[in-house]
Amino acid sequence: MTLAVLAVGGASGLVPAAHAYDLEVNAETVGQGYQIASGAGTLISRRRLDQYLGLHLWNLGPKDSYGAPLPRNQVYFDLSLRFDTDFASDCRPDPSGTRPCVGWAVPSNFGGRDVSQELRNNRFELLYALAGVRDLGGLVDLELGRQLLIDQFEFTSFDGLHAAVKTPYHVAAEVWGGLLVNGSAPIDSPIFRPDGTALSSLSPHDIDYKPTLGVAVRSFGLRDLDTRFSYRRTFSPAQNTTDAERRTGAVDGTTEEKISWSARGRLLGGRIVPWAGLRYNVLVGVFDVIQGGARFVISKRHSLQVEYVYSYPTFDGDSIWNVFARRQFDDIRASYDLRVGRLRAYARGLVRSFHDVAETTDRVDSTLPPPNPGGPRGRLDYGGNLGGRVEVPGGYVRVDSYLETGYGGTRVGVDAGTRMQVYRDFIAVEGRLTYVNFRNDVRPIDSGNSFGFQVGARAALGRGILLHALLEDNFNRFYRSQFRFYLVFDFSFLLSPRGFAQAVPPGIGPGLGQFANPFGTGRGI
Numbered sequence: 248m249t250l251a252v253l254a255v256g257g258a259s260g261l262v263p264a265a266h267a268y269d270l271e272v273n274a275e276t277v278g279q280g281y282q283i284a285s286g287a288g289t290l291i292s293r294r295r296l297d298q299y300l301g302l303h304l305w306n307l308g309p310k311d312s313y314g315a316p317l318p319r320n321q322v323y324f325d326l327s328l329r330f331d332t333d334f335a336s337d338c339r340p341d342p343s344g345t346r347p348c349v350g351w352a353v354p355s356n357f358g359g360r361d362v363s364q365e366l367r368n369n370r371f372e373l374l375y376a377l378a379g380v381r382d383l384g385g386l387v388d389l390e391l392g393r394q395l396l397i398d399q400f401e402f403t404s405f406d407g408l409h410a411a412v413k414t415p416y417h418v419a420a421e422v423w424g425g426l427l428v429n430g431s432a433p434i435d436s437p438i439f440r441p442d443g444t445a446l447s448s449l450s451p452h453d454i455d456y457k458p459t460l461g462v463a464v465r466s467f468g469l470r471d472l473d474t475r476f477s478y479r480r481t482f483s484p485a486q487n488t489t490d491a492e493r494r495t496g497a498v499d500g501t502t503e504e505k506i507s508w509s510a511r512g513r514l515l516g517g518r519i520v521p522w523a524g525l526r527y528n529v530l531v532g533v534f535d536v537i538q539g540g541a542r543f544v545i546s547k548r549h550s551l552q553v554e555y556v557y558s559y560p561t562f563d564g565d566s567i568w569n570v571f572a573r574r575q576f577d578d579i580r581a582s583y584d585l586r587v588g589r590l591r592a593y594a595r596g597l598v599r600s601f602h603d604v605a606e607t608t609d610r611v612d613s614t615l616p617p618p619n620p621g622g623p624r625g626r627l628d629y630g631g632n633l634g635g636r637v638e639v640p641g642g643y644v645r646v647d648s649y650l651e652t653g654y655g656g657t658r659v660g661v662d663a664g665t666r667m668q669v670y671r672d673f674i675a676v677e678g679r680l681t682y683v684n685f686r687n688d689v690r691p692i693d694s695g696n697s698f699g700f701q702v703g704a705r706a707a708l709g710r711g712i713l714l715h716a717l718l719e720d721n722f723n724r725f726y727r728s729q730f731r732f733y734l735v736f737d738f739s740f741l742l743s744p745r746g747f748a749q750a751v752p753p754g755i756g757p758g759l760g761q762f763a764n765p766f767g768t769g770r771g772i
Contacts (some may be wrong), residue, residue, distance in 0.1 A: 273301035281731035294334040302326040308380075319382040327374040329436060372436035375404070387412055395439065396423065396461075398475060399509035399524045400536055404428035404439035405459050413467060421463040427481050429563075431456050441503070441563035455483045457502065474510035479503065481563075502564030504529035509538075518544045528561050535559040540580075552582045575602040576628075585635075592635035599628040601654055628654040634662075642667035642675070656687040656694075664701075675705045681721075697723035713737040 279295040305323035306316040377392030388411040396403045407425015414420075428435045429444060463477035483500030509524035521541040528535040540554030556578040562568045578599045585592045630651035637644055647662045660683035668675045679701035687693040703717035714736055721729040 269304070269306045271301075271303040273299070273303075275299045276736065278734045279731065282729065296332040296334075298330045298332075300326075300328045319385050321381045322379070323381065324378050326376045329370075329372040329374055329438075331370045331372065333370075371434055372438075373434045374436050374438065382413075386414075393428065393435075398477065398507065399511075399522075399538070400507055400526050402439065403459065403461075403479065404435075406432065407459075417466055417468045419465050419467050421465065421477075422461070424458065424460045427457040427459045429455075429457055442566070442568075444563050444566050455500070457481050457483050457500075459503070471513040472510070473512075474508075476508045478506050480505075500564075501530060507536075528559075530564055531559075531561050533559050533561070535561045548586050550584045552580075552584075554578075554580045556580075576600060577602075589638035590635060591637075594631065594633050596631035597629060597651075599654070601626050601628070626654060628652070639667075655689070656685065658683065658685045660684065673707045677701075677703045677705070677717075679719075695724040697721055699729075 275298070277297045279297075280292070281295075282292050303323075303325055306321055307323065308319070308321035309317045311317055373393055375393050375395055377390050377394045379388070379390040381388050383389060390409040391407075393404070393406045394409060396405075396409065405423070405425040405427050407423065409421070409423040411419050411421045426432070427441070429440050430437070459479065459481040461477060461479035463475055465475035465477075466472055480501065481503035483502065505526055505528055507524065507526035509522070511520070511522040513520055519541055521539075523539040524536070525534055525538070526536040527533070535558065537557040538555070540552065542550065542552040544550050557575070558578065559575045560568075576599050578597060580595065580597045582593060582595045628651065630649065630653075632647065632649045634645070634647035642665060644665045645663070648660070649662075650659045651657070652659075660681065662679070662681050664677070664679035666675055666677040679699075681697075681699040683697045685694060685697070699719060699721035701717060701719040703715065706714045708714055715734070717733045719729075719731050
C-alpha cells in the first residue's frame, strides 16, 4: 500500500503561515508467493510479506510574508523503515511415501539447516533516519542520523554526522564520520551493507563496530560542471584484531580506504554531456575503477552514447570474495536511441575484455589456488540489445532482445510485453512472454532453454485507489515450475487547501512499486 500525503499548513489555513511545512508519508505492503527447489529436488512453497514506511518532513524553517520557505535555515527530516516477514517453510516428507511433502512448518530453520541471522523469518530494518538543516547561515549543510552517501561509484551507509561548508566561489568542503552499517546494529538492513559481507560465524569481524571517516571537495551551483574529489577510510579498532592478525602486523583492522574523483559536464547547450571518473583503492594498491563517456544529442529524434569502464573488482576487507572473485576487465559500450512519433527504439552493443584469464593456468605463486580453476577459455565477452516500444490506443507493446556470448558462455533471449486498458482508466490487463537460451562454458551441464510468462491486472477501485495482481511462471530443465504471485495495493491522497482529495497513485513501475524511495524527498532540493 502506498500512502502519499502533502500538507501545506499555511495555504490550507490549518496552521499559521509562519509554521507551514511539507509532509509526505509513504507506506507500501507487498505480498509474494513463490516456489524454489530444495537440495533434494522437491519444490518448496514460500510466502513473503514486505512492508515499507517512509516519512519525509521538510521546509520547517523561516518563511516569507506569503508563507513560502526562504532559501536559508531550512530544517528537514527523513525516515524509512522496512519490516520483512518470510514464512520460510520446511518440506516435510510424507511417511506414506505417496507425496513428496505434507504441509510446512515455520521453525527457525529451513530445509533442515539453520537460517542465518540475515534470513530469519521476521526482520525489522531501519533503512535511513536523519535530521538535517540546509543553508544554515547561508554556508553550512548538516545531516545527523542513519544516512546514505552516494557518488558516481557506490553508496555508503553509516550512523553519524555529515557536514558541508559552501563558499561563495562554487566550491564546497564535506566531512563525515560515524559507524558503518555492517550488521553490528540490531536494526540495520542488509540492503546497504558493504558488498560481499554477511553475518556469519566464519568471520570474527562481521559484527565489529567499524568507524568510517571521509572528506570531500566538490563544486556546486554550476550549470555546466559537476566535479567531486573524496577520500574515505573504514576500520576496526585495534582491540578487535585477533592474535593471528597482530602477528602479521595488523594494528587497526582497516577494511576500506579509497580515493576517488569524478566529473560531469555540459557542452553546446546540452548537446554533449561528457563524464569521467576514477577511484584508487589504497587498501589493495590498485585503481579499481576508471570510467569515461559522453552522450550526444544529435537531434530531437536521434541520440548516441559511448562509455568506457575499467573494473578491478574489490570488496570490503573482511569479504571472502576478495579471494574467490577477481576478474579485471575493460568494458566498451555504445548505444543509439530513436524517437519517431509513438515509437521508441534502441540498439546497444558491448565488448568486454578480461585481463587475468591466463591466471587459471599460469600463476607466479603456484601455492595459491587460481581464482577460477578450469575457467573459461578466451578473453572477450561481447553482445548487445535491440528493442523498442510503441504506444497504441489504450496501452503499449514492447519487445526486447539481447545476446551475450564469449567469456563465460552464451545467453540469448527475447522479451515481449504489453499493457492495455480494458475499461476506461479503471481496469487494465498486462502480459509478458520470455525465452532464454543459456550455455555455461565452465559447467556445460548448466545449459538449456527457459520459457516464461506473466499475466496481471490493474484495477482502479476508485480515484487514487489501485490494486495490482501479477502471477508468473518459468519452466526449464531445472525447474518444472517457478510459480510466483504478487499482490500490491496502492492508496494515495493529498491534503490540499480545500481539504482531502484523491490523487493518482504511482502505480507499478519496473520494480513493482516504489519500495520506499531510498533517497527521500524531504530535503527541499
